Each structure stands twice: as structure tokens, then as C-alpha cells.
Amino acid sequence: MTSENLIEISGLNFSYDTRAILKGIDMTMQRGKVIAIMGGSGSGKTTLLRLIGGTIQPTSGYVKFAGKVVHELDRDALFKLRRKMGMLFQFGALFTDLSVFDNVAFQMREHTNLPESMIRDLVLMKLHAVGLRGAQHLMPNELSGGMARRVALARSIALDPMLIMYDEPFTGLDPISLSVIGNLIRRLTDALGMTSIVVTHDVQESLKIVDYVYFIADGVIAAEGTPKEVRESVAPFVHQFVHGEEDGPVPFHYPAQSYRKDLNLENALA
């Protein structure tokens, strides 16, 4: 396995209007690794994925994918680059008017001139890899949440991408589906020699399968390390996050004026 970097992120800033979402992120992601990006809701994890995919432009800094600075590419070059990326959306985002088979075949039909017989074989191989070859004729509304996520995974590996980004792949799944998806991410990454970025806040499941973890809080990298380092970390934020503690650096209470003042008890004991 080569240790060459597939993605390099340097000094990345991003703001919506005047609200800063990401503030000076630096990351490197090696080929063939599964990398988790963790952080609370609204910490800018999904924004980071969108910056890597080039659907939004950074305020400053850059994302380099396979040696190319993503936001400097023109539309055609960006679309060419995106064929090397796959993305698994939170709830799968399957095309609801197409069957499972046609969903997986979608990119092959759009981007290649392969004969239909070859597309059929390829689609069945991708579906077999996620264990859903038997579900090829079903429509997306006939699938359970976990199955839909697996079909979406098969769809995202349709053109054998170099990178797959998973946006909260574990949300809303039962424990069995959860470990099925987790193991699939690991197995497919190893078997196809891809790189995977998993954006998640499911600590326990992701620590089982990833090689490296970044924690994002308030737009900066709060901590990073291997799963072992993360589990043993005594840094207050990491400890609170990994063990799911209610109070800590991330406070339980939203900032407010004093409780006594709110209840008009200021002078009660005076």
C-alpha cells in the first residue's frame, strides 16, 4: 500500500456570508486509508466534504485532490475529477424514479459507452459486493434504510473511484445494519484500493474501522490521531466526545444570563 497523499488540505477557510464555518484547516489523507472526521452537529464536517467535492468554493486556502487544486478547476475539469470521487449521502439519495439496478447503472450509462450486457455484469458485481444482487428489481421505496444505504454504496463505487466520501453513513440504522455498513466501508476500501473519508458522530462504530481520526470543533481541528490514541486521549474535548459525556468543554447549557436572574430571584434572599 502506497503512503502517497491523495488529499492535501492547507489553510482552508470557509464562511457563509460573515459566519466562519471552517477556520484554517490543515489535513493530509493518504491513499488506501479510512479517515474519520468527527465533530458535533453543525461543526462544519459536511462543509468540508463539499469543499473536497468542489460544490462550494473556499474563502481562502485550498484542497488538493490527486495533485490538483479543486477550486481552481473549470467546470469540465471539475466534472472529470468528480468521476474519480464517489459520495454516499446521509440517507442514500437514491434516484426514486429508477430501480436499484438502474441506480447503480446510472453513472456507467451517463459516462461510458459500454454495451448493455457489460453494464449488466458490472452492476450485478457491484450489487453482489454489497450483498443485494437479489434486490436488483426493487424500487428505492421498497428498501429499508440500511439496504438503501448499501445500494447507494454500490452506486458510488460504480466507476471504481479513487475516493469515497461518506456523509453520516450510520445515521438512523439498527445495530446490525450499522456494523454491516461499517464492515463494507472497510472491506471495499481495502479490496478496491480506494481512500475513504467518513464524516460521522458515531464514535464507537467508526473507531472500529478507521485508520485515522480528525476531530473538528468550532471550525478548527481540535484533535487528531489513530483510534488507539483517541481512545486513550486525556484531552478534555476528545474525552468528552469519545465517552459521550454530557458536560465538558462542550457545555450542556446554551449561553444564557444567570439562572437566578431569569427566575427573578436576584433579590429574593436579600
Next chain:
Amino acid sequence: MLLPSRLISGIRHIGHRVIEGVWRLGIASRFFILVLLKSGTSLRRFNLVIRELYFTGVLSLIIIVVSGLFVGMVLGLQGYETLQKYGSESAVGTLVALSLVRELGPVVAALLFASRAGSAITAEIGLMKATEQLAAMGMMAVDPIARVVAPRFWSGVISMPFLAAIFSVMGVFGGYLVTVVFIGVDEGSYWSQMQSAVDFRFDIMNGFIKSCCFGVVVTAIAVFEGYDAPPTAEGVSGATTRTVVTSSLVILGLDFILTAFMFRGVS
């Protein structure tokens, strides 16, 4: 002179609304041009348009056929009641045909089309956006405007004139049923007066042009509202309502303008 602050805030509010409206019109126009520019895929892979033609055109047939029939029957009945007072009930065929071909066919068919197919297009595109299907398509390096929006736009533009024509034909048949079959107006005069009074260029072609314009306007509004809808349940439902309301108003306003240009001075 100092104006009361309530008046100033009222004026400011109107100003905001106008600027917002102009801004949105600009975005819609730019979107419309983008759709036209990216229509190459739809025209090259025409099966994408044919698939949508089924949903927008064929599935709208029932409402168009039934409404056309009843509108024609009402026109025949009302026309006969009035015309017989002057002893010219044989002209009822002309009345029915001209009303339908010039006005009611294109306008009512377009209104029905906006509420049946336009709202469905908006809801479908809006929901595709809300469930990240459009974003997923973009990430697969497939342009959603070329792949999703343009085929739906062209299917609406193509099906509208056909639906308007079918509406008019059903209306003429409805008028025939009521006046000739039930009331007993002379069949020969119903058809022959119609034939001599309806002009192909002035009446049928102008009606056809109207329905083409309505097709472009209704589908353009429907696809824009869907694509622009906020990706939430309220966002999509609001966009669907706006499609029907805006298209209906635009159809009626545009109809007046087109009529003024087409039929002024034509007796």
C-alpha cells in the same frame, strides 16, 4: 418635513419587496437561459423527453378530455339559449368553435395543465432536491439541469399545444352533443357554419401559437420553482402552490396581451 416612521417603514417594505421580486425574476431568467443552453442532452437522447411526455402529457389527458367535453356542452347550451332569441340558433356551432379555438381551448387547457402537470413537476424536482438526489447527481459529474430539468421542460412545451387542441376538439364535440343530438339543432348548419366561420390562419394558428407560449411559460415556472424550492417540506409545498398561482396569473395576463396583438381589427 418629517414623515411618520410607520409610513417610512411601509415604503421601505414595499421597496424591499420590489427589489426582491426583480432579483428573483433575474435569477429565473438566468435559469431559463441555462435550461435552453443545456438542452443538448435532451435533444440527443430524446427518450428522456419521451419518458417525461408520458407523465406530463399522457397522464393529463383524462382531465383535459373530460373538462373539454363539459366546457363545450355548457357553451352549446348557453349559446343556444341566447341565439334562439334572435332566431339564429344555427350559428351555435360557430360560437362554440370560435370561443374554444381562440380562447378557451388554449387558456383553460393551460390552467388545467398548470395545476395537473406543472404542480407535479415542481413537487418532483423540489423533492429530488430535498432528498439530495440533485446534489448526488452533481457529485456523479452529471449536470442536473441537463439531465432532470431540461427533459421535463421540453416535454411540457411539446405536450401543451396537443392538449389544447384535444381540449378544443372535445369541446366542439360536447357542443354538438348538446345542441344537435339533445336539442335538435340542424346538424348540417352546425358543421357548415362552423366550417365557413373558422379561419385556419387567424383562428386555429393563433390559438396554436397561444398554447405554445403558455406551454413555455407554465413549464418554465414549474421547473424553476422546483429547482429553487427550499429543501424542506414547507419549501416544496410553498413552491408547488406558487407554481399554480403564478402560472395561472401569467396565463391570463399573457392571454390578454396575445389576444390584443392577434385579433385587434379582425372582425
